[in-house]
Amino acid sequence: MLSTSLGRLAAQYGCELIGDPSVSITSVATLRSASSGDLSFYANSVYRKDLLHTKATAVIIRSENIQDCPSNALISKDPYLTYALIASEIHPSPVIIAGVHPSAVIADSADIGTDVQISPNATICEQVVLHTGVFVGPGVVVGPACTVGSGSRLLANSVLVENVTLGERNIIHSGAIIGADGFGNAKSQSGWVKVPQLAGVRIGNDVEIGANSTVDKGSIDDTVIGDGVRIDNLVQIGHNVKVGSHTAIASSAAIAGSAIIGERCMLAGQVGVVGHVNICDDVVVSGATVVSKNIKVPGLYSGSFPGEKDKDWKRKVARFRRIEKFEERVRMLENQMISDD
Template identity: 45%
Template sequence: MKRWTLAELAKETGAQLRGNADLMITGLATLRSAGPEQLSFLANPLYRSALAVTGAGAVILREEDAADFDGNALIAANPYAVYAALTHHFDRTPRREPGIHASAVVDPDAVIDPSAVIGARAVIESGAVIGPACVIEPGAFIGARVSLGQGCHVRANAVIHHDCVLGNRVVIHSGAVIGDDGFGFAPANGRWNKIAQIGRVVIHDDADIGANTTIDRGALDDTVIHQGVIIDNLVMIAHNVEVGAHTAIAGCCGISGSTKIGSWCVLAGGVGLVGHIEVCDKVHITGMTMVTKSITKPGSYSSGTAFDTTDNWKKMAVRLKKLDETTRRLRELEGLVQQLTSKTD
């Protein structure tokens, strides 16, 4: 079990220490579940009431919150960032030794750095390049001529198809499929005729791609995911999409083909974007929003109606159907009012 003194953790993070510097910390936990050898944190005011009853040995919190807490504390301007940094001290993900497992299938033409890890029954096809300190977990598939930079991590049963390019420190989680065919078909002679997808997927440094997410290869040009993009589970990104640096995309989003998303955007859960539009930098799109045209101004955008009781929602739906008629009648009434006002004058 990993153990750290509170003083050591304060030094690691630059947080201000208050209390017992020699307290041994063996793990992290929530305010309500933490024990006397665990460290917790308060970042969201909604959980402030739990601070009074926590059993944590120490808590990471802001200076203004520390005034009402007499226990051991690490005081920081951004407690959540400190917590995030310390999670790596207690991470229990198994560490794998470099080398190629005996059951892995590796083409002789593949180039694998000696410091890389190739797990059981992984498949590495011809011409693939696996960079230093990469980890390819069991059952993963790396297609022909795929290139992985330094420190990439491809989790179990993820798939990266031919010619795709990953930069440094890219994480592909289990079940993700990178570089499969885009949804390209041409109607002719009463049938759908498949269009060969001859582009690639290019993922830049420090991107993190969630489990069971799919990123289609480009039809002609590449599908591009820029530096530091984070993508949640079960996201669909179609061919020739471009996602700008440090954008965050939450679960169940769907992005149609040839859409361009700027940098530092946030797409909340279930957002949908039609194809061939552009979203500028620093746009926040709230959950379940459907974006049907380009967004050219930074800010927050929403669509749809908030949930309500079924009876109220049905009433609202009826009113929405009558909106055109109501608008027309309102304009007629406005016209009559103007006529009466003119006569009175």
């Protein structure tokens, strides 16, 4: 954790400063929990009451909200983005402590770069390449023929199964499994026949994959995750999927095999994407929506029902079930009107 002056932060991040530039910022906190030395941010009107009563030393805020700020302020067009940048400076990632723990198992054919930290009970298999500054957490398994780019971090108990290529500065969170077999099965008269999954996974630079998420290897062609992609916890990426650069996928989403998702897309929680579907660039899909056909035009797509009182929901479902009967009655009335004419 670093300490810095508010004036330096304003200059560094292009903010207008209202208040005392000499005050020290030592940490970040929410508006409600902040105290002396803390920096907070205001980006959602839901938290206006918290803003009015905050004890933060300074708040990152838009100019139109400055009248509600009781403390020093950094004026920003995008307070949340500015907060993210400053928080990353004040609370940087842990420093790599180069070395190999005695309990780690490393194959003779593995190529270990400089300034690499390999933690207790990690396993590094044959033909693995770990580039400069890689962190391998406790219990991590890096399977055969995997490559991990410079500055990437594999957190505790994550697994690269086989033939996985990670770019630079990636973060793979605990329990994530990259490169397991995809769900490939051919049906025969006697049951299911497993389809060999022969390809791998290619992940670009600056990608983050959340805890307990899975990215399956391709069946023939690689599964591909582009640069800057963000994947939340508990997300399933099927075999042969292609995810474009800077797309974000929220928790509990599931992308079926061979789907293609464009660049700069946002998929909210519990979104389902049917196999072999193509989604163009700059698409936003709202929570619990199922994408069952190609999306060719950028924009916001929704298909879920918001929650409501149980009795209201059941009343609407009952009406929905009577739609066919209503259609028949309308059709009969139309035919009767035609015959009367």
